[in-house]
Amino acid sequence: MNKRMMVMAGLWLSLTNAMANPMTEGEEAILIKQAFPAMKFISTVDDNINFDLLIKDPLLVNLEKDLHGSPFLLASFVENHATQGGQVSQFTTGLLSASTLGLVPVVSNNDLTIYYRIRLQKNTISEFSYSKNFTDAGFLWAGPNQELTDEAKAWVESTVPMFLQDLRKDKKLKAMIDEYEYYFGGES
Amino acid sequence: MKSHNLFLSFCCALLVFGCANTARVSTDPAKNKFKVSKSVQIPNETVLSIYIAKSELESEFYSNGLHKPGKALREGVAAAFSPYFSDVSFLDVSSDKPIGLLLDIKPDWQFEYGQIIASFDYKLFDTTGKVINQGKVSNKAGLNYSQTDAAFFNSTYKAMQQLVVRVLNKHLPTAEKYPATLAMQDVNTNLLIDEEKPRSSGTAFLINKTGHLLTAEHVIRDCLVTKIKFADQVYDAKIANTSQLLDLALLATDIESSDYLAIRAAGDLELGEKVVSVSYPLKGLLASSPNLTLGNVTSKKALQGSLGLFQFSAPIQPGSSGGAIVSESGEAIGVVTSTLNVAELIKEGIVPQNINFALNGQYVSRFLDRNQIAYATQASEISSTSVNEATLASTAQVACYQ
Numbered sequence: 172m173n174k175r176m177m178v179m180a181g182l183w184l185s186l187t188n189a190m191a192n193p194m195t196e197g198e199e200a201i202l203i204k205q206a207f208p209a210m211k212f213i214s215t216v217d218d219n220i221n222f223d224l225l226i227k228d229p230l231l232v233n234l235e236k237d238l239h240g241s242p243f244l245l246a247s248f249v250e251n252h253a254t255q256g257g258q259v260s261q262f263t264t265g266l267l268s269a270s271t272l273g274l275v276p277v278v279s280n281n282d283l284t285i286y287y288r289i290r291l292q293k294n295t296i297s298e299f300s301y302s303k304n305f306t307d308a309g310f311l312w313a314g315p316n317q318e319l320t321d322e323a324k325a326w327v328e329s330t331v332p333m334f335l336q337d338l339r340k341d342k343k344l345k346a347m348i349d350e351y352e353y354y355f356g357g358e359s
Numbered sequence: 360m361k362s363h364n365l366f367l368s369f370c371c372a373l374l375v376f377g378c379a380n381t382a383r384v385s386t387d388p389a390k391n392k393f394k395v396s397k398s399v400q401i402p403n404e405t406v407l408s409i410y411i412a413k414s415e416l417e418s419e420f421y422s423n424g425l426h427k428p429g430k431a432l433r434e435g436v437a438a439a440f441s442p443y444f445s446d447v448s449f450l451d452v453s454s455d456k457p458i459g460l461l462l463d464i465k466p467d468w469q470f471e472y473g474q475i476i477a478s479f480d481y482k483l484f485d486t487t488g489k490v491i492n493q494g495k496v497s498n499k500a501g502l503n504y505s506q507t508d509a510a511f512f513n514s515t516y517k518a519m520q521q522l523v524v525r526v527l528n529k530h531l532p533t534a535e536k537y538p539a540t541l542a543m544q545d546v547n548t549n550l551l552i553d554e555e556k557p558r559s560s561g562t563a564f565l566i567n568k569t570g571h572l573l574t575a576e577h578v579i580r581d582c583l584v585t586k587i588k589f590a591d592q593v594y595d596a597k598i599a600n601t602s603q604l605l606d607l608a609l610l611a612t613d614i615e616s617s618d619y620l621a622i623r624a625a626g627d628l629e630l631g632e633k634v635v636s637v638s639y640p641l642k643g644l645l646a647s648s649p650n651l652t653l654g655n656v657t658s659k660k661a662l663q664g665s666l667g668l669f670q671f672s673a674p675i676q677p678g679s680s681g682g683a684i685v686s687e688s689g690e691a692i693g694v695v696t697s698t699l700n701v702a703e704l705i706k707e708g709i710v711p712q713n714i715n716f717a718l719n720g721q722y723v724s725r726f727l728d729r730n731q732i733a734y735a736t737q738a739s740e741i742s743s744t745s746v747n748e749a750t751l752a753s754t755a756q757v758a759c760y761q
Binding site (some may be wrong): 208209211221235238239240241242247250253258291292293294335347350351353354355 | 382424425506508576577602603604605606661662663664665666667668722724725726729
């Protein structure tokens, strides 16, 4: 009997919790449903590979590369930072490579991070970043290679849906759009 | 002989490869070459707050990739102080958190022969605002031009290790000796600024009898202290409302003046209509005099994508932002926000002249309505000479300190 009562109490508790928190854990409400105002886009990512994907989304249909007067800016850029293990590997294989006059490749291990930054009047409103670890091998005499590998480019493209999902839930951007609507909403 | 050759090739390899590689140093406090006195309690329970200007903590620049000295500075300072103080945080003047000691740090970076030399002037305040220690620490670190993070972090971290030990050994702080009795929001921010050196300056104008002034938002952004010079007197200004979207800010002061400008709320502009602009050049508050320039409304629109801006030809200069564009009838028809980026166009062989932008009075009026601020919308009929005088009499200089 006691066991049954405990089960019933547990069921009741979970039901009240579910009523108090209609969203499941980790889920946030979609706040932004309308398209962003005309916004300038700049990118340091090779060939602007994410621009074509971004502009297909209804939220970013007004994204343009040459919109010099807009107070809004979406910037995407990547950072490549060697991990601690990568630094050791780079150092030892670098020494080996230098002592063999560059015949042996330098092996590096980096955390590649892509940033999507939304700015208003040169002030960052929100920033979203996504990271992945990559191991690369390159020749010393080739110099530092700033270009992304094909694998890295594919990963950069895969971050676009994640960014668009996070973008829709951002409270600061919602407030920014609401202010835009207040002042310029009635204008075409 | 073989071992000599091996050693030589190792050194060559180190030289060739070492030049291209720098990394952040270990942040193990045991490796700090400056030793803390045995009579100091570690971790120390004194509540310490550190003030570094926001522009320094958020500084970034682009040069063949994005560089973030601000992030390295913030993390270098935190990494050096955290092992020694159990409660250390950056000053937040909106917080009510009580503190026992306040450390004001002013960073400066010099670049020399592949190295960064970081210097930090500092002042240590107790809760009464008394300076109990001041001086300078500096350090240098190798600079990898493609990844500058390590150089900024390492030079900061090493200098801060020296500073934290210096503070601990000199003052032997304890939570009892320096009790946390001063809320961050009650810190006298005037102690942290150099009145001779405003970070930036701009122009503002009075819009009513109750001491409200309008200026451009970028003039007062991130200011720790904002001051207004009006009629040869300096006033403290409180930032009452801002709109980053419009690049507009409202300042509240104790100024009592019957001179102020009406706003043309309808926003209608005539192409070619004559305008006056009054502004202050980029100088300290004590050495300033207003500049008055004349021009015309040259376009009702600005650059593609701009919002609420029009073009005018009255010459402006650094320090003009936030000034009023005044019509022949004495109404403020706009607020100066920006000018065309001439440097970029000169690279393409184009030399534009006097292409300046102002926010249309229509949006100024909406901003004031939204924030329920009283303002006039109709100027009294006055002569053109009087317009100049009225504009000068309503205009003030803004100085931003960090």
